[in-house]
Amino acid sequence: MADFRLPTDNIVRPDKDRFFNEENPFEAMMQRLDRAAKLLDLEPGIYKVLRSAEKEITVSIPVMMDNGEVEVFTGIRVLHNTSRGPAKGGIRFDMNVTLDEVKALAAWMTWKCAVVNIPFGGAKGGVICDPLKMSVGELERVTRRYTSGIIQTLGPDSDVPAPDVNTNERVMAWLMDTYSMHVGHTVNAVTTGKPVEMGGSLGRREATGRGVMITTVQALEHLKMEVKGATVAVQGFGNVGSIGAQLLQQAGCKVVAVSDRTGGWHNPKGIDVDDAIAYVKKNKTLEGYGKGEAVSNAQLLELEVDVLVPAALENVITTKNAKNIKAKVICEGANGPTTAAADEMLDEKGIFVIPDILANAGGVTVSYFEWVQNRGGYYWTEQVVNDRLRDIMVNSFREVLKLSMQHKVNMRTAAYMVAISRVATVHRLRGIYA
Numbered sequence: 001m002a003d004f005r006l007p008t009d010n011i012v013r014p015d016k017d018r019f020f021n022e023e024n025p026f027e028a029m030m031q032r033l034d035r036a037a038k039l040l041d042l043e044p045g046i047y048k049v050l051r052s053a054e055k056e057i058t059v060s061i062p063v064m065m066d067n068g069e070v071e072v073f074t075g076i077r078v079l080h081n082t083s084r085g086p087a088k089g090g091i092r093f094d095m096n097v098t099l100d101e102v103k104a105l106a107a108w109m110t111w112k113c114a115v116v117n118i119p120f121g122g123a124k125g126g127v128i129c130d131p132l133k134m135s136v137g138e139l140e141r142v143t144r145r146y147t148s149g150i151i152q153t154l155g156p157d158s159d160v161p162a163p164d165v166n167t168n169e170r171v172m173a174w175l176m177d178t179y180s181m182h183v184g185h186t187v188n189a190v191t192t193g194k195p196v197e198m199g200g201s202l203g204r205r206e207a208t209g210r211g212v213m214i215t216t217v218q219a220l221e222h223l224k225m226e227v228k229g230a231t232v233a234v235q236g237f238g239n240v241g242s243i244g245a246q247l248l249q250q251a252g253c254k255v256v257a258v259s260d261r262t263g264g265w266h267n268p269k270g271i272d273v274d275d276a277i278a279y280v281k282k283n284k285t286l287e288g289y290g291k292g293e294a295v296s297n298a299q300l301l302e303l304e305v306d307v308l309v310p311a312a313l314e315n316v317i318t319t320k321n322a323k324n325i326k327a328k329v330i331c332e333g334a335n336g337p338t339t340a341a342a343d344e345m346l347d348e349k350g351i352f353v354i355p356d357i358l359a360n361a362g363g364v365t366v367s368y369f370e371w372v373q374n375r376g377g378y379y380w381t382e383q384v385v386n387d388r389l390r391d392i393m394v395n396s397f398r399e400v401l402k403l404s405m406q407h408k409v410n411m412r413t414a415a416y417m418v419a420i421s422r423v424a425t426v427h428r429l430r431g432i433y434a
């Protein structure tokens with residue numbers, strides 16, 4: 001039997017007004033795009049194309065709730081750019097979903113796929129809802145109605161969703177089933193991050209955390225810091241944070257702090273990550289874990305550690321707390337955890353940031369492997385998946401690092417430069433259809 005975790009498990013909500021308008025996420029993405037575009041001397045035409053999303057869909061989702069009343073939710077799907085291949089990107093269920101946020105996340109997916117050089121464009125979706133307050137039946141009805149609302153864009157050659165915040169394998173199974181019912185036959189390549197029993201890839205669930213571990217180890221080695229005993233604090237104990245922490249511990253690091261939406265625990269002697277995962281499996285959250293000193297999510301970010309892994313939501317490292325961050329390496333497991341305005345402050349402090357579009361690209365890389373396996377109808381062993389993932393992550397890290405040293409820019413700007421030049425090259429080759 002598949003081990004389904006509830007989509008609502010282990011979601012960190014460090015700060016409910018986390019956007020507090022320091023940066024709108026779309027603007028934050030644009031600022032980084034601008035910086036890299038200038039350095040690349042990008043021609044104005046392509047620059048204009050890259051600033052806008054190809055398609056934005058908003059649908060209303062009427063759902064019969066368990067109490068017999070109809071609730072209407074709003075669903076969004078944005079396709080930012082499909083020049084390099086089908087649109088790819090997750091779907092999140094969250095009360096804070098906005099069109100601007102989804103647009104930013106869709107563009108990030110374009111850059112992410114290009115940084116690791118997989119043949120996809122970028123997309124993102126979201127439904128404004130509070131899955132913590134919904135039953136499994138309500139979640140299923142929301143998923144199916146949302147899927148049928150955006151069905152025109154979906155398809156293995158056009159738009160391929162995946163899990164994201166508060167969605168998981170089970171949600172992808174409902175999405176795949178709904179799509180397949182509409183077209184009249186089973187199409188498992190319409191989504192990735194599915195249960196293994198129905199065409200999901202081995203290693204997909206662990207892939208983002210594995211990428212976080214691989215890039216962190218690369219960074220420590222580059223900085224000539226010992227991997228063994230390097231202290232790590234991880235914010236977020238969902239799919240990315242918990243597995244990232246577990247694999248970093250297996251690589252020899254000392255995980256000294258973990259947190260989820262209920263708060264965190266700090267133990268300078270080290271936290272047994274397997275034990276914390278087992279606790280969360282039983283108790284749903286880290287609340288009451290108790291093996292260490294209780295810390296807030298904000299305090300965790302400022303701990304004296306070698307590596308900080310923000311693996312929860314956007315905009316947790318801002319101009320308000322960047323100056324207090326003591327980590328030497330930040331590995332962005334989440335999408336957009338650092339505001340654009342905080343980038344410079346981290347640079348001034350000499351902190352080595354592995355940017356989100358590189359650090360958390362392990363997930364979409366194995367999504368690509370899943371799509372390839374589905375289309376070929378031939379399935380790989382977990383070892384093959386993990387080895388191919390490692391090759392892609394290590395090569396991408398080295399490529400970005402090389403460019404960052406050549407141009408004397410930080411890793412984020414270098415990653416954007418790699419990504420934008422790949423997307424721009426395809427636009428130049430394809431030309432403008434008129």
Ligand code: GLU
Pocket residue numbers: 088089090091112160161162163164165192193335360361363364365367
């Ligand atoms: N939601 C994940 C991300 O932000 C995975 C996307 C995918 O696999 O398509 O990278």
